[in-house]
Amino acid sequence: MTAIHTDAALTSLNTLGLTASAARFATVREHADLLQLLADATLRAQLWHVLGGGSNLVLPERVEGLTVQVAVPGRRLLREDDDAYYVAAGGGENWHDFVQWTLAQGWGGLENLSLIPGTVGAAPIQNIGAYGVEVKDRLFALTAWSLQDGAPRVFSNAECAFAYRDSIFKQAEAGRWLIAEVVFRLPKNAPLVTGYGDLQQEIAAQGLPLSHAGVAQAVMAVRRRKLPDPAQIGNAGSFFKNPIIAASQRDALLQQFPQLVSYPAGEGLAKLAAGWLIEQAGWKGRRLGPVGMYEKQALVLVNHGGAARADVAALTAAVQGDVAARFGVQLEAEPVWW
Structure with missing residues (x-):
């Protein structure tokens, strides 16, 4: 059974640390959890909010309706061809941990997006980007579950209608889907993107190798120097x-x-x-x-x-x-x- 909590505190679940609570709160770890919630006609009639890592969110003091936290786990290599690796991750996976895992496997392409807070499932919604790379550059497809009936749907890259910090999930399809899994296409010869001056200076200052792991180290160093840790402020x-x-x-x-x-x-x-x-x-x-x-x-x-x-x-x-x-x-x- 999927537990439903009332008057659940959300202050620790948004990185801004805003004082907030949810009238009703549930966690979805698998498809069956969502189907169970949707089977309740009272819940189905509520306004639903889907919560990832809470890193790109401004919450009211009380969130009415049902807040659903996405915690779908998993990361794996789906397949590879001559040109690329196709890597899948559950929507509830921590984004930064996933990026570092891909690099540890020797799969480059996401290093510029290191240390961005949030979850894998939230990344396409915002089309997160940093230092010359956006999620749209590496996303192959994603699977989302309907918040109306739970039915799964695969969205291709083109169907996500990506734009600068934007996607169809913030526009025409806002509030209609829970992103359960994302598949990334990571080229076997992914180019190093080091056009930003901050990265070039960091690589030179630290004597970092011109590699995917080296760029990731530079990105993390620059971000830590410029941006506050949400755990601290x-x-x-x-x-x-x-x-x-x-x-x-x-x-x-x-x-x-x-x-x-x-x-x-x-x-x-x-x-x-x-x-x-x-x-x-x-x-x-x-x-x-x-x-x-x-x-x-x-x-x-x-x-x-x-x-x-x-x-x-x-x-x-x-x-x-x-x-x-x-x-x-x-x-x-x-x-x-x-």
Whole structure:
């Protein structure tokens, strides 16, 4: 029997550490668990929320309905061909542990995504990315279970409709699926992606080998230096998306702000560094009540203790307002707000 808990504390299950509880809470470890929950007509009529590692989430103080924690385990090599390994992982697997496991097997391709908090099942929803690699670059397919009737469905990479920090699971299919297993295609000759200056400097400074494991070490060192450990101070990683604007608008901003940090983002488009914008707007290391923007990385919103959703909402609006007033650019929060 799948246990259903009432008034379950969620404070330790979201990396922001927000004070929160669930009206009803259950853990799904296998397909039978979900089918059992769906067999209860009262539960089926509730609003369902699917919880992974809670690392990209802003929770209300009370989550109504049913909160389902995904804990589907497993990781294995499905098959290989001349060009790639096809590796499967359960939706409840810890993402970083899975990445390190693939590297230990000698399968490269995910190293740039080392040390990103969360679960394997949540990674495609957000299309997580770092240092030039996104999940969409390595995902082959995934299996999701319907929250209406439990029926499984396989989504190809194309069917996931990936975009920058986005997917069909945040858009048209939001709230309809529990991602149970993800299959990754890891090329046998996966290229090393070391274009970011931070990685190049770290590799040189440590004398790391130009290998998949070496890049992973560099990524972890850079992330540990720049980003706070959620176990030490509550945070959800990068809190705002890097805004994508017209290249003409970027050019106009450069006239006024020559140090503006930007990157190409396709024909006629440019991506701005949200952290730079936030820092220039005066928010790096600045607090508003129990929350603030991290002193070492302005892109990270941190909980200094005892914060709730309303505190996060107030700081989000303040930062957005100041950046818009100074640069005419609208920042979009990256986490999902329940």
